Amino acid sequence: DARVTQTPRHKVTEMGQEVTMRCQPILGHNTVFWYRQTMMQGLELLAYFRNRAPLDDSGMPKDRFSAEMPDATLATLKIQPSEPRDSAVYFCASGLSLGQGYEQYFGPGTRLTVT
């Protein structure tokens, strides 16, 4: 049963600390997305990659957020320094880009609390 995995599932940290979230996409998928979910903003896109190349990161605060794909089996989202307003659930999703539209499968999310 192929699925997207994310670690850690929960993270509590103090303001100013670095946070790294990891995602393992479904094997064979070539596109990876990072979304953030908050009560106020709902689900919003942060960044996405195709074939490990970053295509769009316009949804991320550039000064503190960075996203990378060191290899095809790992995507990372880093926040440095973290702020209380970064508290949210961060989801990774993966899909296989073929033709018009394609299914995206979400991981269980990382719940981040910044105090």
Next chain:
Amino acid sequence: GENVEQHPSTLSVQEGDSAVIKCTYSDSASNYFPWYKQELGKGPQLIIDIRSNVGEKKDQRIAVTLNKTAKHFSLHITETQPEDSAVYFCAASKANSGYALNFGKGTSLLVTP
């Protein structure tokens, strides 16, 4: 950018009744529209999707309709069951943004026995 509106924000139905959730989108270039179900503490789960070359799609008790001219699409759940209770999200996407999803705000569906 794309703006997706979703209604209603909450919906309560009795078991066995039908539930309908409606979404509108603003960008006529959008051509892929998935629906997700999210249970508490879990990630969104894809339940059905539709592409702009199709007007309707059905999968057992779930159906989605799309009206490209009016730029709206709807989720229909028939014979609802308590396990259908969850938050449902619609989304719109297009090719030149890599099919990154623009989500509606969600509908909290409660199915009472």
